[in-house]
Every structure is written in structure tokens, then in C-alpha cells.
Amino acid sequence: MLEINNLYASIEGKEILKGINLTVNPGEVHAIMGPNGSGKSTLAAVLAGRDLFEVTEGSAEFLGNNLLELSPEDRARMGLFLGFQYPVEIPGVSMVNFMKTAINEQRKYNNLEPLSASDFLKLMREKKEIVEITSSLTNRSVNEGFSGGEKKKNEIFQMAMLEPKLAILDETDSGLDIDALRIVANGVNKLRTKHNATIVITHYQRLLDYIVPDYVHVLYKGKIVKSSGKELALELEEKGYDWIKEQY
Amino acid sequence: MTKIESLQHELVELYTNNLAEISSFDNPLMNNIRNSAFESFKQLGIPTRKTEAYKYTNLEPYLTGLEYQYDLSPLSLEVNLDDIFHCDIPELATQIALVLNGFYYRHNRPLNLPRGVILCGLAEASVKYPELVQKHYGKYADEKADSMAALTTMFAQDGVFLYVPENVVIETPIQIINVGYSIKNIRISRRNLIVLEDNARASVLFCDHTMCAKSFITNSLTEIFVGENANFDFVRLQNENSNSSQISNTFIYQKAGSVTTNNTLSLHGGLIRNNIFVKLDGENAASNTYGLFLADSEQHMSTYTYIHHAKPHCTSDQLVKGILDNMATGSFNGKIYVDNYAVKTSAYQRNNNILLSGTAKMNTKPQLEIYNDDVKCSHGATIGQLDTEALFYIRSRGIAYTEARQLLMYAFANEVISKIKLDALRERIIEMVDKRLRGELAACANCNIVHKN
Ligand SMILES: Nc1ncnc2c1ncn2[C@@H]1O[C@H](COP(=O)(O)OP(=O)(O)O)[C@@H](O)[C@H]1O
Ligand SMILES: [Mg+2]
Numbered sequence: 001m002l003e004i005n006n007l008y009a010s011i012e013g014k015e016i017l018k019g020i021n022l023t024v025n026p027g028e029v030h031a032i033m034g035p036n037g038s039g040k041s042t043l044a045a046v047l048a049g050r051d052l053f054e055v056t057e058g059s060a061e062f063l064g065n066n067l068l069e070l071s072p073e074d075r076a077r078m079g080l081f082l083g084f085q086y087p088v089e090i091p092g093v094s095m096v097n098f099m100k101t102a103i104n105e106q107r108k109y110n111n112l113e114p115l116s117a118s119d120f121l122k123l124m125r126e127k128k129e130i131v132e133i134t135s136s137l138t139n140r141s142v143n144e145g146f147s148g149g150e151k152k153k154n155e156i157f158q159m160a161m162l163e164p165k166l167a168i169l170d171e172t173d174s175g176l177d178i179d180a181l182r183i184v185a186n187g188v189n190k191l192r193t194k195h196n197a198t199i200v201i202t203h204y205q206r207l208l209d210y211i212v213p214d215y216v217h218v219l220y221k222g223k224i225v226k227s228s229g230k231e232l233a234l235e236l237e238e239k240g241y242d243w244i245k246e247q248y
Numbered sequence: 249m250t251k252i253e254s255l256q257h258e259l260v261e262l263y264t265n266n267l268a269e270i271s272s273f274d275n276p277l278m279n280n281i282r283n284s285a286f287e288s289f290k291q292l293g294i295p296t297r298k299t300e301a302y303k304y305t306n307l308e309p310y311l312t313g314l315e316y317q318y319d320l321s322p323l324s325l326e327v328n329l330d331d332i333f334h335c336d337i338p339e340l341a342t343q344i345a346l347v348l349n350g351f352y353y354r355h356n357r358p359l360n361l362p363r364g365v366i367l368c369g370l371a372e373a374s375v376k377y378p379e380l381v382q383k384h385y386g387k388y389a390d391e392k393a394d395s396m397a398a399l400t401t402m403f404a405q406d407g408v409f410l411y412v413p414e415n416v417v418i419e420t421p422i423q424i425i426n427v428g429y430s431i432k433n434i435r436i437s438r439r440n441l442i443v444l445e446d447n448a449r450a451s452v453l454f455c456d457h458t459m460c461a462k463s464f465i466t467n468s469l470t471e472i473f474v475g476e477n478a479n480f481d482f483v484r485l486q487n488e489n490s491n492s493s494q495i496s497n498t499f500i501y502q503k504a505g506s507v508t509t510n511n512t513l514s515l516h517g518g519l520i521r522n523n524i525f526v527k528l529d530g531e532n533a534a535s536n537t538y539g540l541f542l543a544d545s546e547q548h549m550s551t552y553t554y555i556h557h558a559k560p561h562c563t564s565d566q567l568v569k570g571i572l573d574n575m576a577t578g579s580f581n582g583k584i585y586v587d588n589y590a591v592k593t594s595a596y597q598r599n600n601n602i603l604l605s606g607t608a609k610m611n612t613k614p615q616l617e618i619y620n621d622d623v624k625c626s627h628g629a630t631i632g633q634l635d636t637e638a639l640f641y642i643r644s645r646g647i648a649y650t651e652a653r654q655l656l657m658y659a660f661a662n663e664v665i666s667k668i669k670l671d672a673l674r675e676r677i678i679e680m681v682d683k684r685l686r687g688e689l690a691a692c693a694n695c696n697i698v699h700k701n
Contacts, residue, residue, distance in 0.1 A: 048644050076646035088641040092659025101655065102645040109646070141659075142641075158645060 001026050001197050002047075002067075002166055009046045016042045018222035019058065020222055023083040024166065027194040031155045031208055031233060032149065034219035035241040040201045041085050043219070048082040049075050063165065076110040079165030083155040083172050085201075090142040091148045095154075098142050106162065130188040148175040156187040162192070168199045173207035181221035185210030205237035220248050251312040256294050261319060263402050268375055269320045273405040275371035275641045276441070277381050277618040285391045285401035292395035301394070301523075304579035305550045310493040314463050316405065322351035325429065327459075329357065342423040342453065343367070348437035349428060350466075351406045352509070364413040367422060370441055373409035374455070380411060386442050386499040388471040398499040400437050400467040407438035407468075412448040414475070421441070421451040421481075421670060428464035428492065440470040441445045446503070451481035453673060454656040456488060456517075463491040463518075470498045476530065477505040483668055485677070486520055490545060492566040493519035504530025504559070511668050512551050512678060514541035515684050528562040528590075539568040540664040542684050543576035543608075550579040553597075557590040567598040569664050571657055571685070572608035579611040585683060588619040597627040602660055616633035657685050 002024040009017040016039045024030055034040055046053050049072035059216055060067040062080060104114040131153045143151050154171050158166050173181055188211050214231040217224045225248045263286055271279045295302035306615045343360060345367060346353040352369025359367055369408040375382045408424055427586045430435055444450060458464050474480050488494060494517055498509055513521045518599035526535045570578050580599040612629040634656050642652035661681050668674040
């Protein structure tokens with residue numbers, strides 16, 4: 001589904017990603033862990049098409065397409081979803097209007113008619129339940145004045161609406177209390193099928209108690225320095241990131 | 249001689265040589281103040297970049313370079329009202345009147361207005377209701393405040409007169425359509441007078457259109473008197489072709505407890521300059537001045553406000569937002585003036601602008617003159633670009649770049665549009681702004697007065 005080969009990326013001449021290799025197949029859950037500043041968010045942003053970063057070398061293929069050549073919107077329409085570490089507040093754009101536009105743009109891309117108003121509302125209602133979002137949130141402007149937890153839930157809600165094939169969730173757990181964490185993780189688990197895949201980026205092992213990964217990778221100084229099964233997360237938890245820093 | 253000086257010269261000559269004809273239209277009261285306006289005009293001259301209030305509005309390229317005619321009497325043009333009134337908003341069931349090239353159209357349809365309400369041409373009113381007109385005409389406008397106001401008064405022969413007697417409430421809004429329509433380039437001057445007596449209530453929608461691709465230079469001046477506890481709400485939709493210029497002066501005079509809300513939407517036009525003067529001359533009066541302008545190509549749109557708090561306990565609120573693309577330029581010059589005895593004043597002002605291109609330019613300048621300590625006052629101005637983080641966030645949900653931009657521009661504009669109180673009108677304006685921002689039609693959806701970008 002996703003095949004990243006020797007990927008290098010930099011910002012303002014500063015190299016952040018230094019040769020990433022990663023393969024993700026349908027049905028898999030990958031966790032990417034690593035200390036702050038390792039380049040986890042950069043990797044996610046590069047995959048989603050943020051043009052702030054310049055790819056200097058390597059390739060990334062998504063469902064057989066050259067991902068790096070596509071606009072962010074085309075990547076999304078093909079089924080790539082990024083759950084932002086810091087979701088952006090957009091005053092004046094209502095959640096409802098935002099989601100309606102997104103859904104219909106995706107449908108247009110797939111040669112489908114726009115959703116009727118009632119079908120859209122039904123879909124919203126259904127998906128809101130997955131992340132236990134109250135209706136008042138969707139009546140507000142996108143993320144405006146949302147608490148940290150509400151923003152993260154809102155990311156998963158959008159993911160539920162768009163039903164991506166590959167979701168990259170960037171620190172969706174950070175700043176969440178245990179209840180919110182459980183809700184978010186449950187949401188992700190409910191959306192799992194054998195056809196889609198998830199990359200969970202996290203700093204802490206905690207989330208992985210709820211979303212059990214098939215693979216754990218450690219990203220450090222722009223490189224994946226360790227890859228293993230879920231037991232790697234526990235080992236990291238026990239030994240701390242210093243254990244990685246000492247080795248690399 | 250500079251181009252502006254020769255234009256000045258030309259206008260002075262035109263006035264001097266044609267005074268008899270200008271004065272021959274049936275408007276004795278209007279004639280009375282022409283000469284003093286002429287003196288002001290000669291003294292002040294056409295504003296240049298050296299004129300403080302016009303520092304960022306260079307009139308020269310818009311006002312000179314082409315030949316214009318002045319129609320000194322109303323053209324005997326016949327227009328099809330059905331075509332023009334297509335612009336109306338059916339859900340609003342408005343009373344509509346046409347003003348053609350500055351003259352109240354002779355064949356306007358009969359209006360259905362409450363008892364005592366007068367809506368007619370100003371010239372007609374000055375003959376039919378001389379005491380009423382005399383009591384107010386020329387009392388609120390200050391020709392010395394802006395030479396273009398003086399110029400308007402020199403040449404204006406007609407315009408609209410609206411009178412709402414004490415305690416009368418007009419439920420359905422009145423729509424006044426100003427149309428420029430000619431086979432040659434022309435100058436248009438018009439003066440409007442609106443009087444709301446105590447406790448009266450009315451709302452008016454002004455639509456300014458050019459109906460052909462000719463170049464129109466419009467000077468307009470509107471005086472508005474709002475009596476005690478009266479409420480006047482007006483929306484102004486400026487939608488003219490890129491060859492045309494409009495300089496408009498609005499003078500609002502408010503008595504105690506009165507409220508005015510003015511929403512100016514400048515959608516299209518070569519040059520649009522709006523000067524808005526408000527005098528709050530009674531306690532607990534409130535003034536809301538809102539504006540949205542959308543400028544592209546080489547258009548210039550500029551707002552000048554002067555809010556004078558002359559009595560205690562008054563409130564003023566200003567919000568002007570602009571989106572500028574290509575080589576467009578704009579300016580906002582907002583003054584709040586608080587007299588020493590105008591205690592317990594609340595005065596707010598905000599101007600936010602988005603530049604869509606690296607070549608668009610905006611200048612913004614708040615000016616506060618406050619002569620007492622007991623005042624709540626705030627002001628702020630920003631000039632920025634569309635938020636790139638927000639753009640990426642929206643696109644990452646599969647929304648195309650152009651649509652993402654549209655969402656953000658619309659969200660920006662909507663803060664002003666949402667202040668329009670009438671639902672049907674607001675809906676229609678949302679539609680028009682949306683189209684305008686898409687670079688599609690810049691005119692009313694059903695209207696054949698269309699300006700393509
Ligand atoms: N917009 C930016 N401008 C400059 N440097 C950046 C920017 N974004 C990230 N970086 C740098 O890239 C490196 C990796 O950051 P990031 O990908 O956010 O790490 P992580 O998500 O693993 O904490 C850091 O050194 C950070 O300072
Ligand atoms: Mg990060």
C-alpha cells in the first residue's frame with residue numbers, strides 16, 4: 001500500500017529526514033516512536049504533501065502511485081489521511097460546511113453524485129457516535145476554541161467521515177486524559193479493516209495498550225534506527241529514549 | 249499644469265459656463281447652495297496624494313485620461329424596468345425605485361408605502377415639500393470636509409428623497425437602484441436626502457450599477473438624519489464596471505437613542521471611494537459602520553470614516569474588511585473623534601485585509617482623537633495573507649486548492665456579511681460574494697448587468 005524508499009527531506013536547507021525506508025501493507029498497524037525532534041511529524045507532513053518541506057532524494061509510492069508528485073488534495077482523495085499533531089483552527093468555516101465540502105469533493109473524484117443533505121446529516125450523526133462527539137462541536141467553526149481533547153477527537157471524527165485507506169495519526173494521544181484516550185483508540189479500532197492500514201505516531205507506549213501495532217519503528221535523527229514487533233514499545237517504555245540516544 | 253489641475257480647471261469652467269442650465273432643473277433649494285459649494289471646491293481643489301485623507305488614494309489615473317460629458321438635464325432614455333428590477337430579491341418584497349444617471353426615473357412604478365412616507369426625486373421634493381427639504385437639506389453635509397462632496401453639490405440636480413414620519417415603521421426594505429447607462433462616457437452627480445423622524449424605522453438597500461461598459465464617474469452625496477430613538481439600517485451594494493469610478497460621501501446625523509447600521513459591500517468597480525461621516529449628537533446613540541471590499545486587477549477601493557462622538561453615552565462600532573488580488577490597491581483611514589464632554593463613549597474600530605498577490609497593496613491608518621478620559625476605545629488593523637497552515641489542513645481533507653482558498657476567503661468576508669440583518673438579503677449577498685470570489689459573475693444572479701473579471 002505504502003512503500004517509502006530512501007526518503008530525504010529538508011526545510012530551509014536543513015536536512016530532517018535522512019533516508020527513510022518503510023513498507024506498509026493493507027490490514028497492518030505500524031507504530032512510529034522516537035524522541036521529540038526526530039522527524040516524525042516531518043515524515044507525516046511530507047507524506048501528506050506539505051510543500052514547506054523539500055524532498056531531496058528517494059521515493060514514496062501509495063497504491064501504485066508516485067505519491068510525491070500528487071497534490072495534497074489528490075493524496076487525500078486516493079485515501080491518505082493525516083491526523084494532525086496540532087489541528088489548525090479555522091475561524092468562520094463551519095465543521096458542517098467543511099465536512100460536506102470534503103465528502104463531496106471526494107465523491108466527485110470517485111464519479112459519485114454529491115450526498116443529499118439528509119444523507120449527509122445521517123452520516124455525520126453516525127460517525128459522531130464513533131468518537132462520542134457532541135453535536136455542538138460540529139456546529140462550530142473548525143477547531144476554533146476546541147480543547148486539546150476535542151481537537152484530537154475531531155481528527156478521528158474526520159477520519160471516520162472520510163474512511164481513508166491509510167491513516168497517519170500524529171501524536172493523536174498527546175494531551176489526552178485516559179478517558180479521551182480510550183475513546184480515540186476505540187474510534188481507531190472500530191475503523192480498522194483488513195483493507196486499510198494505520199500508522200500511529202506516538203511518543204509514549206501508553207496508546208499502544210489500546211491500539212495494538214503489528215510493527216514498531218523507532219525514528220531517530222531522521223532515520224528509522226530500529227524496527228520490530230510490538231514488544232519493542234514495551235522495551236522502549238522500560239529503558240527510555242536514552243537507550244536509543246546512546247546507541248545512535 | 250498637472251492632469252488633476254487641468255481637470256480642476258475644466259470642471260470650474262464647466263460650472264461657470266453652464267450655471268444657468270444646471271440650475272434650470274426644477275430644484276430651487278438645491279440651487280441655493282451651489283455657489284458656496286463652488287467656493288469650497290475652488291479653495292480645496294481635487295484631492296491629490298498631498299491631501300491628508302487621500303494620501304493613499306490616487307484619483308488621477310481614474311479621473312483623468314478620458315473625455316466625459318455632463319448630462320445637464322435628464323436624458324430622455326427609456327429603460328425597461330422589468331429588466332433592471334430583475335435584480336430585486338423576491339423574498340424581500342422590496343419597494344423599488346430607479347435612479348438613472350443621477351436623476352430619479354420619471355416612470356418609476358407606484359410605490360406601496362405607509363401613510364406619510366415620501367419617496368421621490370429630491371428635485372421634485374424640493375418643490376412639493378419645500379419646508380421639509382429646507383429643514384434638512386445641506387444641514388449635515390460639510391462641503392469643506394471633502395472637495396468631492398463640494399463637487400457633487402455643484403452639479404447635482406436630483407437624487408432620492410426619503411421621508412419617514414414620526415413613529416412610522418417601514419417593514420419591508422426599500423431598494424434604490426442607481427444605474428449608470430449611456431452611450432458615451434459621462435459624469436454623474438446625485439444628492440440624496442433621507443430623513444427619519446423620532447421613533448421611525450426603515451431599511452434601505454442601495455444598489456449601484458453600471459449598465460454598459462462605458463466609463464462613468466459618479467459623485468454622490470447622501471445626507472441622513474436620524475431622529476430620537478429612530479432606527480435606520482442600510483446596505484450598499486457597489487457593483488460597477490472596471491472603467492468606472494465612484495466617490496461617495498455619506499453624512500449621518502444622529503439624535504439621542506437612535507441607531508444606524510451601514511453595511512457597504514464594494515464588489516466591483518474601477519475606483520470606489522467611500523467617505524462616511526457620522527455625528528452622534530444625542531445621548532445613547534449608536535452607529536455601526538461595516539464594510540467589505542473585494543478588489544482585483546487595477547481596482548482601487550478605499551474607505552474613509554469619521555465618527556464624531558459629540559454627546560455622552562454613545563457607541564460606535566466599525567469593521568471594514570478587504571480582499572485584494574493582482575495589482576489592486578486599497579486604503580482604510582478611520583477616525584474616531586471624541587469631544588471632551590462625550591463621556592462614557594464606547595468606540596471600536598477594526599480593519600482586516602488579505603492580500604492574495606505579492607503586487608496588491610493596502611494601507612491602513614486608524615486615527616483617534618479623544619478629548620476626555622472616560623472612554624472605552626479599541627482599534628486594530630491587520631494586513632496579511634491567507635493562512636497557509638489552514639490551506640494545507642483543508643486540502644489534506646481532499647478539498648481542492650481553489651476551493652480551500654474559497655472557503656478561507658469566504659470565512660473572512662462572512663464576518664461582515666453576517667452583520668446584515670435581513671435573512672433573504674444576506675443569503676443573496678452570500679451568493680454574490682461567493683461568485684465574485686470565484687472570479688465568476690460580479691453581478692446579481694438574475695440580473696443582466698454583469699461584470700466579468
Ligand atoms: N517549520 C519548520 N521550520 C524549521 N524547522 C522545522 C520545522 N518543522 C520542523 N522543524 C525541525 O525539524 C526537526 C524535526 O521536527 P519534527 O518532525 O516536528 O519532530 P517530531 O515530530 O519527531 O517531534 C526538528 O529539529 C524541528 O526543529
Ligand atoms: Mg511531532
